[in-house]
Amino acid sequence: MKRRCEAPRERRINPHPPRPAAPPTPRKAALILEIQGLVKQYGRGGDVAIDGVDLHVPAGQVMALIGPSGAGKSTLIRCVNRLVEPTKGTITLGDVDLTRLSRRQLRVARRRIGMIFQEFALVDRLTVMENVLSGQLGYVGFWQSYLRRFPPATVNRAVELLERVGIVEQIDKRADQLSGGQRQRVGIARALLQDPEILLVDEPTASLDPKTSRQVMRLLIELADEHGLAAIINIHDVLLAQQFVERIVGLRAGKVVFDGTPDELTERVLTEIYGEEDWSAPRKQQEEDDAEEARAAEARRVAAPNDPLAETP
Numbered sequence: 001m002k003r004r005c006e007a008p009r010e011r012r013i014n015p016h017p018p019r020p021a022a023p024p025t026p027r028k029a030a031l032i033l034e035i036q037g038l039v040k041q042y043g044r045g046g047d048v049a050i051d052g053v054d055l056h057v058p059a060g061q062v063m064a065l066i067g068p069s070g071a072g073k074s075t076l077i078r079c080v081n082r083l084v085e086p087t088k089g090t091i092t093l094g095d096v097d098l099t100r101l102s103r104r105q106l107r108v109a110r111r112r113i114g115m116i117f118q119e120f121a122l123v124d125r126l127t128v129m130e131n132v133l134s135g136q137l138g139y140v141g142f143w144q145s146y147l148r149r150f151p152p153a154t155v156n157r158a159v160e161l162l163e164r165v166g167i168v169e170q171i172d173k174r175a176d177q178l179s180g181g182q183r184q185r186v187g188i189a190r191a192l193l194q195d196p197e198i199l200l201v202d203e204p205t206a207s208l209d210p211k212t213s214r215q216v217m218r219l220l221i222e223l224a225d226e227h228g229l230a231a232i233i234n235i236h237d238v239l240l241a242q243q244f245v246e247r248i249v250g251l252r253a254g255k256v257v258f259d260g261t262p263d264e265l266t267e268r269v270l271t272e273i274y275g276e277e278d279w280s281a282p283r284k285q286q287e288e289d290d291a292e293e294a295r296a297a298e299a300r301r302v303a304a305p306n307d308p309l310a311e312t313p
């Protein structure tokens with residue numbers, strides 16, 4: 001359909017090649033997300049999903065939120081962007097109390113929050129490029145977005161981001177032709193296009209194989225670092241969280257029951273968060289997977305010493 005093709009065509013007729021990748025944005029040192037006394041009860045007499053949470057996320061910090069199913073992880077991060085309305089408490093981003101904003105003010109504030117959630121999954125019938133550009137819909141005017149016309153600078157930036165997340169070759173492919181890991185990369189590029197200050201990520205690796213999960217986690221961490229972003233990554237895979245983030249917060253029944261470094265997340269603490277389980281089995285499996293990956297990477301490196309894809313996974 002004509003309208004859907006506008007944005008990529010604008011890119012193609014651009015006589016100038018895309019600018020080289022911009023230097024990373026400097027850290028936004030002032031940003032702090034502060035959650036105080038947060039309570040979320042779904043309906044009168046319903047589940048208390050969040051039961052008095054205080055959480056402070058310093059600028060640039062990437063933290064993982066773990067906990068059993070139903071612990072309130074998704075509810076907590078959805079309260080931050082008010083996809084779920086908090087019942088009590090305050091959530092301050094920088095100096096703005098998000099819980100007190102009108103709908104219109106909230107739309108503006110949400111531009112500062114990059115969301116990588118299942119419900120913002122890609123539009124299957126649109127191309128990779130169109131999906132990424134849809135991250136700008138809060139910025140461009142109504143007619144621009146309706147006609148899918150975007151300023152060349154935005155289109156160039158989208159190309160840069162797609163290069164950065166390693167998927168620029170698929171730029172004109174429809175989203176429904178991508179693998180799970182590729183889709184996740186497009187979602188990450190889309191969130192970054194709005195130049196957020198914090199990323200909220202809900203289960204980024206839920207449907208991915210172990211190797212792709214690690215690649216996606218690594219990409220998220222690197223990008224957060226390059227752009228000076230804080231991030232809350234809600235994740236089921238404890239080992240992955242321990243491998244990649246500096247801080248882990250454990251939720252159980254809507255309360256914070258652990259807040260510490262990956263090293264402090266001992267088997268005793270894990271049992272407190274999740275209940276009884278043999279935590280040594282998945283650790284051993286992870287060590288075996290790591291060793292297997294390292295062996296495969298070494299074999300690829302020896303076979304093709306100049307191939308960048310032959311690096312360690």
Ligand SMILES: Nc1ncnc2c1ncn2[C@@H]1O[C@H](COP(=O)(O)OP(=O)(O)OP(=O)(O)O)[C@@H](O)[C@H]1O
Binds near residue numbers: 047071
């Ligand atoms: N829209 C809703 N209406 C009513 N109750 C809800 C709603 N969403 C979540 N809940 C309840 O709130 C609690 C926390 O749910 P939430 O989805 O936040 O947990 P979670 O930690 O993200 O779980 P999972 O790991 O399975 O995604 C659960 O008891 C759930 O049933």
Ligand SMILES: [Mg+2]
Binds near residue numbers: 074075
């Ligand atoms: Mg959830």
